Amino acid sequence: MNQTVLITGASSGIGEAFAKHLAAQNHNLVLIARREEQLNTLAKSLIDTYPIRVTFIAADLTQPKACENIFRDLQNENIHIDYLINSAGFGQAKTFATQTLTTLESMIDLNIKALTT
Ligand SMILES: NC(=O)c1ccc[n+]([C@@H]2O[C@H](COP(=O)([O-])OP(=O)(O)OC[C@H]3O[C@@H](n4cnc5c(N)ncnc54)[C@H](OP(=O)(O)O)[C@@H]3O)[C@@H](O)[C@H]2O)c1
Secondary structure, three states, X not given: OOOEEEEEOOOOHHHHXXXXXXXXXXXXEEEEEOOHHHHHXXXXXXXXXXXOOEEEEEOOOOOOOHHHHHHHHHXXXXXXXXXXXXXXXXXXXXXXXXXXXXXXXXXXXXXXXXXXX
């Protein structure tokens, strides 16, 4: 049976690259990010190309209930996750001291939430 990989940050960058790479190895995928249209386009293109199941969930992982909702949705669809690729995040091309507290807290919050997905 194909294994299933949940990828956060799958709408672009490293997460999208992992999605394409793992799809080519016939892994089933669960794609998470905020931009639903990007996830939809990626999911369609992977399903059209490979014999895999691709599920996408548009979610902002900084929101308090996001991980809980994703967990519930996956349970409802009877999807079991074998591996997590946790690439949701953002970087700032600034020194630490010049960033706002809100930005820094958001960066930390996103990574902690995503780690508990
Ligand atoms: N690329 C590099 O060379 C490099 C090097 C070192 C570290 N990193 C770090 O690795 C991470 C990924 O890098 P990348 O180059 O792939 O960046 P990217 O192209 O900007 O991708 C970031 C991904 O995270 C998602 N994301 C951001 N905020 C989110 C949120 N609140 N909820 C859910 N998803 C969210 C974005 O999707 P949506 O916008 O659709 O939500 C996107 O899919 C970043 O944290 C980056 O700082 C990257």
